[in-house]
Amino acid sequence: MRRTVALIVTVALVATGCGAHVSEGDSGAAPAGYPVTVTNCGSSLTVSKPPSRVVTNDIGITELMFALGLGDRMAGYVVDKGQSGGVASSPWKADFAKVPKLAEKINREVVQGAGADLVFAGWNYGFSEATGFTPDSLAKLGISSYLLTEACRNGNGKQRGIMRPLDALYTDVRNLGKIFGISGRAERLIGEYRARVAAVTNAVPTGRPKPKVFLYDDGRDQPFTSGRNAGPDEIITKSGGANIFADLNDSWTTVSWEAVIQRAPDVILINDYGGEVGSVADKENFLRSRPGLRDIPAVKEGRFFALPYAALVEGPRNAAAVEEFGRYLANLPG
Template sequence: MRIVLLGVAVLLLTGCGAKIEPTDPGTRVTVARCGEQVSYTTPHRVVAYEAGSADKLFALGLTDHVLGYVMPPANPPVEESPWVAEYAKVRFLGDDLLNRELVVDARADLVVAGWNSGFSDQRGITPEILDRLGIQSFLHAESCFNYPGHPERHPPFEALYTDLTRLGEIFGVPDRAARVVADLRARVDAVTARAPQGDPVPVFLYDSGTDQPFTAGNQVPPNEIISFAGGRNIFADLDQRWTQVGWEAVVRARPEVIIILDYGDQPAAEKIDFLRTSPTTATLPAVVNNNFYILNYNEGISGPRNIDGLEGFATYLRTLPR
């Protein structure tokens, strides 16, 4: 993705570095933020960047705490979201990249975003800068892999569960968060129980790029969408999030399925047409056999819709001849 996008409740909570305290509006709770213990008060004017952030809040029933969302053009329309009714209850704050002026003008008391995709040194909006302005911030645990010093590392789906658990602590709804996490885990377990047996199908995720493809390493949700469904990400050995590779590596791996990441400014149909017409990729097994699966952008970035993406891709894999 271009960077411009119940187990037991007690175990979940302690495993995520949260310290449980009373959670009335005036009470502080200490929760980990990319390796740093941060003291939070209950927010009431949250700004969410991209659908992954907003979806996590809506899934926890926190709409009343959300002021609004920032949705860059690459993001698919919110009308496609399972939480479309919740989006309608909050403000659309802009379609640009996250920036400090927007957050300050909104009088936000919490900003939820990922590192690089939302928070950015280059754009002058980081957790440290917001701390100095008295604005709280929440970083997606999955994105901590790219945070300076690599302070936290989580498998992508565990990172999603970690975020939901931490947000549950910050907003004083830990039991609700535990129920949401338990439901997501159960759905994943149901998929893995039905995964095809035998050698996993080699799968290439194509995000974008013609000279060099942009794809998913092992630190982003599509890697586990592929593996939990019964496939094998051909770049699972890359200890990266979203990264560039060479077409030669794709050709050598001979993927039998290609996942197309679909988002606003680069429709899936255009990417498929490129793969079919490029001499480099036209003879790949996946292209010859027309084995393309379209993954929605918001199923590929960290958020509750990762499980929707997993279920859809797993259903697709089970239809392929073995």
């Protein structure tokens, strides 16, 4: 399937596949090096010139734009109130202050009102058939979409993830570099991330079992966690641990408490939403109080470690998350 957009004011729209083709008419020649085509979630996306009014959804996606120095290409961003703490602590806090926050929930009216020429979001990161906000619905409005690679559907129902999580990050950085004509900058960033992650992995002690790690996002009746296709899986593995749910061919997903107890994690990595959706202390207290969980090694030994939401979803904080969690695991008793 193919998605093509010309990014001009006057358009003639013809919907095609899961995207749209926009005719340039007599608008003149494309800039040097354009049009550019990238592969995104198995489909081709073609742009005739660098987008100039991008709308992003979610903090990690927005920070990817900022990390690449693309704040001036944005019409605005959307984050919900649960991510306010992440914005306040972001390494790109100054960029968040310069770019307009458009809403707490993305929809067609928000992106149309912003005059968006590209929406950068993902399945369960804004796009949803239930709400009717999808790449197809935007294509009918002449607005192109770029989907977060971590959230690409893999053909098994609505399960997400088509490659290893860090490869998904590098793919998106590289694609954005091509789309915006800054491939050199993108490749330098990828090289930096690879080097930082490799430094941690190469320093992991050998000759001892890898600590088994359970990523706890939230959920009381059933826990929400990470399968092998979400960011936490490689944050855990590159740090020297083993994700207890690495056998699940999905990204962020729901499991059972019985499965957590059976797999007996040595460490619990907590997703810290900054207090907006249950504080870290609240989550620890819940885990300590739930029957069965109190007896697993992580809870008995008090081995809890928290990382912010923005570091665990795909985004430019992933390398730092590997470094931080790697230091924690390296200091555990042998």
